Amino acid sequence: MIHPKSQSLASDRQHSTQNPRSVVVLxxxxxxxxxxxxAAANGHRVQVRSRRDGAISPSEIERADVVVSAVSMQGVATVVREIQTLPLLPTTIFVTATKGLDPVTTLTPAQIWQAAFPDRSVVVLCGPNLAKEIQQGLPAATVAGSTDDNAAVAVQAVFSSPQFRVYTNSDPLGVELGGTLKNVMAIAAGVCDGLQLGTNAKAALVTRGLTEIIRIGNSWGAKTETFYGLSGLGDLLATCNSPLSRNYQVGYQLAQGKTLSAILAHLEGTAEGVNTTQVLMQRARQQDIYMPITAEVYRLLQAEITPKQALEALMLRDLKSELL
Ligand SMILES: NC(=O)C1=CN([C@@H]2O[C@H](COP(=O)(O)OP(=O)(O)OC[C@H]3O[C@@H](n4cnc5c(N)ncnc54)[C@H](O)[C@@H]3O)[C@@H](O)[C@H]2O)C=CC1
Ligand SMILES: O=C(CO)COP(=O)(O)O
Incomplete structure (x- = not known):
């Protein structure tokens, strides 16, 4: 699928400031x-829309070259429905940066956007991107994943800078699932650190967590090698090791004995992993996929077990080959 507009954006790859584009961020x-x-630092015309601004006006969206959705999962369906009623350029590219799963359908945000706009290019933007670090100007890298290479390259040009290196990838599902499923493991990693289980335990958790992500990701249709990239292993390492991660904070504070509702009441922003764990368990059960870490995180979030019981349950399972 080649879109003329994305082709022209693609040719601007290294010169985005000379060709300002209209970008709407939801x-x-x-x-x-x-x-x-x-995007604004690269000289693009950027408008940010918050829920509090009220309905999006047609004039705001009708000239958008790129529409970026950065709402939390619970807002995706609402925002998609709203945009469907508005006039758009035939070449507008959608970028989705949400890391979550639909609780009813288990669809990813990109699948929801693509189903609503089947003739348009959808690009997934995911990577080890803790917002607070990027806001401080610290260097980071990410991935623009799409089946439309030209759209991915166009999005790469919009966001790339000396501080923010954007790679492309033609496996958007793998890119999106890497960024989404690691949130479950970030909760587990927070528990691990909260219980002071040490570096060996953390390394085992993250490594076996990646195995679990790949197992279910493959069944979804994503490629193994994508999970070894920035949006998979990269984001797993970032969020499992940083107190800036909200998902890590949920796990860490559970290990301190706080209840989930008390943690979420004081958390700054969204911890998508709480909902993602439920959806992932639903899918794993339906498809009979072995997800032991996810299962223990699920039971912990349901307050069925304590953090220590979750650890025991994982350590006392039947012995098996690493490659199974
Ligand atoms: N904060 C971070 O470092 C990163 C976050 N993400 C992902 O981006 C998404 C947003 O994360 P944050 O900005 O950190 O969360 P946040 O909690 O700071 O903001 C969520 C935004 O979604 C909007 N929203 C929620 N429900 C809505 C609805 N029904 N209609 C319209 N808007 C709605 C809120 O108004 C708010 O603007 C999440 O899926 C997160 O996993 C991805 C990469 C980095
Ligand atoms: O996805 C993120 C960094 O890549 C942000 O992680 P949290 O949502 O856990 O804060």
């Missing part, structure tokens, strides 16, 4: 405002 949370700053 969602004014930590990530939406950070992405807006990155």
């Amino acid at each position: 969602g004014a949370g930590a990530w939406g405002t950070t992405l807006a700053s990155l």
Whole structure:
């Protein structure tokens, strides 16, 4: 699928400031405002829309070259429905940066956008991108994943800078699932650190967590090698090791004995992993896929077990080959 507009954007790859584009960012949370700053710093015309601004006006969206969705998962369906009623350029590219799964259908945000706009290019933007670090100007890298290479290259040009290196990838599902499923493991990693289980335990958890992500990701249709990239292993390492991660914070505070509702009441922003764990368990059960870490995170979030019981349950399973 080649879109004329994305082709012209693609030719601007290294010169984005000389060809300002119109970018609308939906969602004014930590990530939406950070992405807006990155695009604006490259000289693009950027508008950020928050839920509080009310309905999006047709004049705002009708000239958008790129529409970036950075709302949390619970807002995706609403935002998609709203945009469907508005006039768009035939060449507008959608970028989705949400890391979540639909609780009813288990669809990813990109699948929801693509189903609503079957003739348009959808690009997934995912990577180890803790917003607070990027806001401080610290260097980071990410992935623009799409089946439309030209659209991915166009999005690469919009966001790339000396501080923010954007790679492309033609496996958008793998890119998106890597960024989404690691949130479950980030909760587990927070528990691991909260219980002070040490570096060996953390390394085992993250490594076996990646195995689990690949197992279910493959069954979804994503490629193994994508999970070894920035949006998979990269984001897993970032969020499993940083107290800046909200998902890590959920796990860490559970290990301190706090209840989930008390943690979420004081958490700054969204911890998508709480909902993602439920959806992932639903899918794993339906498809009979072995997800032991996810299962223990699920039971912990349901308050069925304590963090220590979750650890015991994982350690006392039947012995098996690493490659199974
Ligand atoms: N904060 C970060 O470092 C990163 C976050 N992400 C992902 O980006 C998404 C947003 O994250 P944050 O900005 O951190 O979350 P946040 O909690 O700071 O902001 C969420 C945004 O979604 C909007 N929203 C929620 N429900 C809505 C609805 N029904 N209609 C319209 N808008 C709605 C909120 O108004 C808010 O602007 C999440 O899926 C997150 O996993 C991805 C990469 C980095
Ligand atoms: O996805 C993120 C970094 O890549 C942000 O992680 P949290 O949502 O856990 O804060």
